[in-house]
Amino acid sequence: MIRKLPLSTRLTVGFLLVLAVTLGVGGVGIHQLTVLAGITQDFHDHPFTVRGALLGLRADIQTMRAQKLAALYDNGTQHVEQVAQRFVALDRDAREKIALIEERYLGPQRDVRQVATAYEEWRSDALRIIGLLREGQGQEARRLHRDQVLPQIDRLMAKTDTMIEFASAMAVHFMTEAGMQRARAMLAMATLLTAALLTGLIVSLLAIRSITGPVQHLVDLARDLALGKELKEQPVLFNDEIGQLEHSFNAIIAANNEIVAQARTVAAGIYTEEIRLRSDEDALGISLRNMTQSLADRERETRAENWLKTGQTQLGENLRSNQELQLLATAVIGFLAERLHGQVGCLYLLQEQERRLSLQASYACAAEEVPAGFALGEGLVGQAAADGRSLLLSDIPADYLRVGSAVGTTPPRHLLIVPFHFEERLLGVVELASLTPFTELDQEFVARAGAILGSGFRMALARREMQQLLQTTLQQADELRIQQEEMVAINEALEEQTQALRVSEELLKEQQEELRATNEELEEKTQDLELQRERILQKNEELEGAQLELEQKAQDLELASRYKSDFLANMSHELRTPLNSLLILSRDLMENRGGNLVPQQVESAEVIHNSGVDLLNLINDILDLAKIEAGRMDLFEEVLPLGDLADALQARFSPQAMKKGIELRVRIEEGAPQAIQSDRQRLEQVLNNLIANAVKFTGEGNVEVSFAAAAGAAPAGSDLLVTVRDTGIGIAADQLRAIFEAFKQAESGTSRRYGGTGLGLSIARNLAALLGGDITAESAVGSGSTFTLRLPQRRPLPALPAAAPERAAAKLLPTTSAAAMHAMHAMPAIDDDRDSLVRGERSILIIEDDPTFAATLREVCRSMEFKALCALTGEEGLSLARAHLPTAVILDLRLPGINGWQVLETLKADPSLRHIPVHITSCEHPSREAYALGAVGFLTKPASREELEGSLRNLEAVIDKSIKELLLVEDDDHLRGSIERLLAQDDIVVTAAASGAGALAALADKSFDCMVLDLGLPDMNGFELLKTLRADERYAALPVIVYTGRELSRAEELELRQISESIIVKGAKSAERLVDETAIFLHRVVNKLGKSRQQVIVNLHDRDFYLRDKGVLLVDDDMRNLFALARVLEDRGLKVLKAEAGDKALSILREEAEVDLILMDIMMPGLDGYQTTSAIRELGIKTPIIALTAKAMKEDRDKCLAAGADDYLSKPIDIDRLMSMMRVWLYA
């Protein structure tokens, strides 16, 4: 501070300071004197004046009081007025005094205010008293004075006393103060004098020092400068001449320092600092500037090169560090954009195959703003790529592209498009846009970057390709592994098979070996056999020779036999003549008409007669036998009413029977012909023999003779059976054959016991044969015998004299009934297969009145393995058709009685016959009418055998694919038409109905094999129709296929599945399935349906009666199982509730109490069986649960039981096991 002053000033200030101190001492002295005078003044003003005023106030108050007092007790109004005037004057004076006190009093002002207040109170009371006195109320004024004013005055006086005391005390205080003030003034004077002296001394010293110090400092500086030291600018301490010298020194130092600093800056590489020239002649500065300039140029070049190099390096690093193409592109465009301060950038890569650039990465661009790709040559990017040159655009239009950020967008101004290559091959293009122009350096960098990008992206692409290849390879490896696994498995299987093959090959070889051995053996054997054969052939020849011989001999024998018979016939005749005489004579003797014979002689004659009769019978028999054998028995046929025959027999044998005590019954059975055509005598002979035998061999019981038609045949044209049944001794089985042989009886003893020649049966049999019939016998020892004579109604033999029957018939005609005539008419039947026909065999009924043609037809039928039934009339044909239900009918239109048309109509009208195909044969031309009536074929007579066979084959084809009736219920006309066409085939007749009512009408009209039903019908819901059908017994078994376009709910499906066979949803492939399903239902055997049901009903025995009406809840998602099980259980009388899902079961259980048992399927979607079971148990329901599962393992069983099931049954369900299990769990 001091140093800044010039030396002269400093000296002046020093002296002035001494002068000022001296003046200060004087001033202080004067001040002390003034203070003392003030104190004295105060001394006067306060204690004296205040005290005086107070005393004056007291005096005034006393005066006023005294006067008032006088007025109080004077009562003179005059006096009061004087007092009042006086009071006013005194009061003014008192108030002036109080004001003076207030001004001067130094004690607390409170005292003054109290005095003033007390005065005011007193004054107002005094005024009131004066007032009161004026009004003459002295009493009152006195009381007031006494009670209030007196104490007030006392308090006022006391207060003023206090103040007076205070004023006195102040006087003392002021005295003391003045004394102290004087002492202080003395001390101050002494001190100031000393200070003035010292100041003079210091000022002198300082002045000397402030001049010598700086001069010495400057001397030092000058020396340092000369030595070239770098000096700090010295603070300029002085403002004087030395200060100027210091400034000069500082200028030198500063210049020096600046040059050093600039040199340093340049050395540090900072060339931006301008070298200031101190003057035009500043040589040092100029050379320094030049130097700096050249250094700066060098530096810039180096830096640009460095920038490029680092950029390249970083780019290279980016390329290296990003393996993935996308990441790489993103990193590269980011890097480039940042490096080149581009605001927006895009990177396009060339797609080799498409020769197209596609956007790979972008920087700060909205994707939708940037084109995803360019063709080569398209747009700037494409052009740059095509040219292989960079494009630089400046000041591009504002709407070209926009640079955007969160807060706004702005168009970039400059565009740089750079293609990059690798080995001359274009790889891609980088496009950068910037708000600021791209410098040359930028372009240089981009150009250099192009090469790096080229190799970088080439590498990345190669890497990507490699990775893709690797990926593919890995996947292929995976695939290969799986395939290999399977291949290995297959291979192994093959190997195993090969092994097996090898083994079997070896086996085969062995077998072959064995076979060869066997073959050889066989060959040997064959040779043996050959030999044997030859031998046999030889023997055969021999045998043939022998046979010829035998035949010859047989012929000889026959001849001999005939000779014998002839002889016998002749012989017996010769015998009979003498025998006759013998008999007559012996009888005569026996009768003893002369009475000349002794009884012994008569007896002898009787013996002779009887023996003669026996002999005659024997001879007759022998004769008959011989005649028959010789073929010399003649037959005379006639119409024999059976009644006559029966009566005759009855009459003939009754006496004998009666004699023996046995019953003889002769009956004509129902169905037997009224008459037969035969030789009466011979027939009677046969019957006589049989009945006689029966009577003879029956000891007791009865003999029964019955005439009947052969069993199992239609009434007309059948054989006649005459049965003779006895209850006699019977014949042993081994002798049954023998009895018919001539000269034999059952046993040798029989003859003796019963008599007879033993020729009877033999003759009877021969006679029966002659009549075209035969006799059979059934018997057992002890249980009687049955002999049956079977006679054809008309002998087939032509030996018959032709005229005889006709004559007989003609003779009989008028007398026979219509029925008899019918029978007669029907009699000429054709032999057919009706007796051997087994039901179910293929058979054809031929209704044809021409027997020859019928026989031909029959043969054709047989040749084609049909059994044939022949009827000559329509009536017979119909009855045969009803009786045998033939597979097909061949019908002639021209028939006696009802004609063929009527037959056809009758057949087609009968529901049980209408399915039988009918083929027409007629002389007429084929008619449409026949087909309309339902005929399947028409053959015009006369026909060749080939034609007949053709017709039959046609018939056969029809039989094999019998016509099926299908009912189609569909309301849509087009659809109905198309389905009809789809389903109608040769063997399927489609009846279409458009409504439910139509369907019901059609069903009532005829029977159907199958029904196709659309659910949407105009008049009733398909469901209703179905339910109606199912409720009707007639249609319950009709298979129904629901064909619907409706979306079905699960519940609907469930319902439909219970009442229909199949559900088809209309769609692309539905027609195919419709054909398929209808085929199933049309061609299956209808009876199949009912069968299992019947079986079940049969099984329903009382064993399970306690299962009846038990409630079973069936939980299964498998509909097939659900329905099948429900059916079985329902048939056993159980009440079945069905649930197709676990939750459904739970809801049923919550509502329904009537469940005694639960059958639970395990594998269900949603809640499975385990979960459902657990849930049921959690509901607290204790109903037994039997789990049904397809799983077979022990642990599955355990799981079922753990879930709360009581028992377990594996699928497929064995009903018997289920039932026995249910018996256990339902046994209550």
Next chain:
Amino acid sequence: MPERGDLELEALEIDLLLEAIRRQYGHDFRDYARASLRRKVRTLAATLGVEQISALIPRLLHEPELFSSVVGAFATPVTEMFRDPPFFRFLRESVVPHLQTWPFVRIWVAGCATGEEVYSLAILLREEGLYERCTLFATDFVDPVLSRARQGIYPLRSMKINSANYQRSGGRGSLSDYYHADYDSVIMDAGLRENITFANHNLVTDGVFSEVHLILCRNVLIYFNNVLQQRVLGLFHDSLLHGGVLALGSKESLRHGDFADRFKELEATWKVYRKSD
């Protein structure tokens, strides 16, 4: 090549091992194709460091957890989605319209392994608008495998080939519509599982559990011997309703068995059959 006697001994050991497994765990491998089984057993023995196959028996009997790995080893290998795209194309174009004719359709994927096939099928059905009307049963006899199928999580790596298969099979969208990718895995859409019931079912021992319209059992039968194959085919035959469709693997065939004339061949290469009786 081991001596003939060794082979016989080995066969005996394998018999004993399989018997032990059957008796202890109820799994019956006796009718598996023997050659591949032998190879797997040998591998197992080698992995466990066991000299003789019979030495596996005590270990398997006493270490139940070891058994599950054995089951895994014996089980069907993993597969891929839409494997054999032409087959799936055939399903899509020819079988699905047929299935459309039923109001509700039940499908059984037998031997579903890790579930790729059943998901493929679910996707296909969804695209054909049939999924809502379908109930799918996916069964396998190995529980861990089944639970993987239920999760529907597959390595992301596999989706590339799956997508390619899907496209080639006539897929109507993108396979990625049906899964969510995360890290290196994908998880199939939960919606696809809605109508699928995953259940344990052993073709060797278990029976028919439902009536179905379509059965997919591809590349399973090759691991079975002929006896077992016929059993399984019988099971399929009983499960299918009339007109139901059976799809086998391309190396498998009905041709030589009892069922040749009970199915009609729909597609010869991919072995698709229709029940005809």
